[in-house]
Amino acid sequence: MLRIRIVEEELMRYYAEQEMRCPVHFCVGQEAVSVGVCQALAHDDSVMSSHRCHGHYLAKGGSLKGMVAELYGKSSGCASGRGGSMHLIDLSVNFLGATSIVAGTIPIAVGVGFSNKLKDEQSVSVVFFGDGATEEGLFYESLNFAELHNLPVLFVCEHNFYSVYSPISVRQPSSRDIYKVAASMGLDSIRIDGNDVEAVYLATQSALESVHSGNGPYLIEATTYRWVEHCGPNYDNHIGYRSEEEYLNWREKDPVATFEEKLLKDTCASKEFIGTARQQILKEIRDVVDYAKRLPFPDSSELAKGVYAS
């Protein structure tokens, strides 16, 4: 969690240099969902994500070098410079991809779960998406098919209350709970505090147990909050779509700081240990950025290569 936080904060700092020439959706504030879920997964379980995918990718073990090189548009980026921040992929850790159309990967992940079932494989297909995705037809269509065929799929909704600047109140009736929508479609589902990494981890463990015991797909709704603007590295509470007070309330529930305090209180970790870890992560991301900046760009002669598979 600390690594994702520091990587994101450093990338936010570097972003101002205008050398990462792609839209970047930072996940600062939402790290506990990524980490709580992915820590509970096995290597063979696969993960897919949406535009805000850095946390999910890193939590599943995706290569930091591959990610940063991709953000800088370099040929050795994890998608060879064809994708950018919203299209991270690392097949070596079964992070199968992320796309930038809201809800776009939900059916893809269901297709992965469908294939797992056809091939009698035991792995679970996990897909992260936001509250906005639950307003897309794809969400309902995908849950329906997953439930119909009892597929090994774990749906994880990161409910951060905003779709860009549009609050949930203008998008969904206030009486509706996302996890109950899933329940009404026959899925087992739960709502949890997405800023509590232990709660996320434990909920994921029981969800996986349920899926493995043949109960079919499961949905976790994890409430959380994005600290910075929808796209980009800046704080934007002043522009008027949400209040500073609301933001500060969520800052109080900082998933990283809260967990750090708990570790110290329970004497699971010392201040020195955490301080050293912080320094190591800072050095790691700065080294990776330096390295990525020096990497070659794809040659323009490669533009039309790889449109079709042979």
Add this chain to the structure above:
Amino acid sequence: MQVSTDTSGKLRQITYADAIREAIDQVMHKDPSTYVMGLGATDPKGVFGTTIGLEGEYGPRRVFDMPVSENAMTGIAVGSCIKGMRPIMVHQRADFMLMAMDQIINNAAKWYYMYGGQKSVPLTIRAIVGRGWGQGPQHSQNFQAVFAQIPGLKVIAPTTPYGAKGLLTSSIEDNNPVIFIEHRWLYNQVSHVPQEYYTLPLGKANILRKGTDITVVASMEMALEAVHVAEKLEPNGVSIEVLDICSVKPLDEDAILGSIAKTHHLLIIDSSWVAFGVSSEIAAMVAEKGFDLLKAKIKRLGLPDVPTPTSPSLSKSYYTSEADICNAVCEILKTNLEATELGLSDFVNDVPDEYFKGPF
């Protein structure tokens, strides 16, 4: 190619619909990663007979009906592709595919490119185009140009049963998403189709009828109409070469230019709307690469910039008739022939032939 004959030595003849069914059957037998899904894929009518019996042969895990969720089901097919499956999806009307344009264009078409070639999407989507008997505005649309404009897609449009089988096996074997357009009026066409498994190259046109005076480039039902017109005009001194493109994308530019190099005249008949259509692309390509080969202006026929009407009195002015083709050929060649005197109808049938009874 081995030529199949029955015991009496006759060439084996089957319908377009049976050729499609046979292609799927043989591919499924050969490759266990293939599966079929579509609305009605396992119903008693089996998508106009093209999926009949497949569920019984390969089981409900590999041949199944689906929820009315075209978009998610396309995404699910893509997801299965990245896990090594090779899905064959079918839509009884191409119009329904509009529900799935997001997954076809945003995901299927670019999955290979957008991750730097790490996973391909060997997905075949059968798009059946309806016509006549009041199919109307939303049961008759051929989106060949829409799909062809998308990088990453291939678009195939077979005319003959022989082509349908060989191009479908190739489409399924191909490691890219292929939109396989079938015209409902061709389903009862019969031609020689070898029993054996075979493939035909995607992106190769086929000369349906040789000629020397004018090249008519067409596909599917319009290619057959062109052949009929060519047969009627031949005794009157007009020799038409009918080039069936077979594949909209990739387009066999060499075959088109090669035929024009011989005939120096070009008529293009579009199976869909002319404006911004496949015929526009062909005309532009010829103007850029073969302008000097032409001795007259290019002419195009096809659907007007109008939604398909339902009433038979309106649809007969909507579709291209044999007389329209004859008149266009004569106009290009500056010849005077009266279509109706040659037995070419200006009436566009509401149904393709006597065998065709409503309601479909």
